[in-house]
Amino acid sequence: MTKAPIPAVLFLAGLLAASPAPAQDLEWQSYKGYDVPFVPTPYEVVEEMLRLVDIKPGDVLYDLGCGDGRIVITAAKTYGIKAVGIDIDPVRIKESNENAAAAGLAGKVRFIQQDLFEADFKDASVITMYLLTSVNMRLRPKLLEDLRPGTRLVSHSFGMGEWRPDKTSAVETPYGDERDVYFWVIPANVTGRWDWDLTMGSRTAHYVLEADQEFQAVTATVREGDWPVSVSEVRLSGDEISFRIDAESDGKMVSWLYAGKVAGHRIRGAARPAGDAKAAPVTWTATRNPMTIVAIAK
Ligand SMILES: C[S@@+](CC[C@H](N)C(=O)[O-])C[C@H]1O[C@@H](n2cnc3c(N)ncnc32)[C@H](O)[C@@H]1O
Structure with missing residues (x-):
């Protein structure tokens, strides 16, 4: 368990002051020195978070810091997917299990009492969060390292520093305020030197692409x-x-x-001449020199 730094607490307090919610929603007494106090996401925002991640059959959703389990329960009930909640606070886990039972979902969702920094959620295809920017930033290396490229991530109110979201939206709540919702896709790491041959008409060319990357933003040179x-x-x-x-x-x-599609040190796909819809695509495979890969979070 990690103690929250004072400025993070003040930050959330500031946000809540700017976004008033009914007193019964704010359980300051139960903060107990965890990284984030329990403040539930309004259901309008839950809906928008689930819309942004575009849930598909077979998805596995984890809510990191699941509170009363509302995101997990809504996802399982509305979309019929597997959903797991992780919370450090045993009171929240008990409440989540009770809420799941009341929703007829006992045995269909899972709630785990654990510190999210120690949890294994590698099998997730969707992650939801309502934490704090400072907590998101501490979690960022684990998200980028542990999650498969393509995993969708959504956060209520709090960003990820210089990792800019792929999409943002805003939702009005019944409390008369607006909440931001941020969406990211975990990017594959495509940094380094890639080589391939491509036959175009009567000749075969050998290409070398060198890629630089910061989060999902890639710049490349080719020769x-x-x-x-x-x-x-x-x-x-x-x-x-x-x-x-x-x-x-x-x-x-x-x-x-x-x-x-990138898989480890290989990209497999197709190339076709632009503007010639009739031209058959040419199969394309590029391989990376493994020594040239570098981190994507500077
Ligand atoms: C702001 S609430 C969000 C609840 C829920 N996800 C929602 O959106 O309604 C944050 C939750 O994170 C939990 N939490 C705080 N620190 C944690 C940690 N290190 N590991 C797991 N859960 C934590 C708190 O107990 C609280 O329930």
Whole structure:
């Protein structure tokens, strides 16, 4: 168990002062020195969090610091997915289990009493959080390291510092205030040097792509042999990467659109000439020199 630093407490207190909620919602007495006090997410915000993560059959959701279990229970009840709540406070776990039983979900959801910093939630495909920016920041390395690329993350009110969200929305609550909801996708790490060959018409070119990355933002340079090649529209979402390369093919300059899935030190996908819907895509496999990978959180 980690003691919350005073400024974090004051920060949440400030937020709550700016966003009044009924007195019975605020259980300051039960703060007990945990990282975050228990303050439930209004149901309107729960709905928006679940809408943003776009729940699909087979998803496994974890609410980190689950409070009274409302996010877990709503997800399981509305979408029929597996959902797990983790909370350090045994009172919250008891309450969550009682609420799940009342909702007819006993045995269909799980609540674990544990410090979220020590918990194993590697099998999650969706993570929900209502913590504090300072706690999110401490949790960030674990989220980036433990979760599979493509895992969706949503946080009520609090961001992740310089890891900018992929989407943001705002919800009005019955308390007359507006809450921000932040959404991220865990990015694959595509840093380093990637090599591949591509046959275009009568010739085969050898390409080298060097990628730099900060969280989900990727910049790349490409060369063919010793010649720099124009690369643009580099996009990464989870384990899916795409970009455009301009290449000379049979005496003409042609833009090639690449799209592929990253798995470890390999990207497999297809490339096709832009603007030629009839052209058959060419299979494309790139491999990375494992020595060139670097961290994506500076
Ligand atoms: C702001 S409440 C959010 C409750 C719920 N997720 C919701 O949105 O309604 C934060 C919860 O995190 C729990 N918590 C605080 N520190 C924790 C820790 N280190 N590990 C697990 N849970 C923690 C608190 O007990 C509290 O229930």
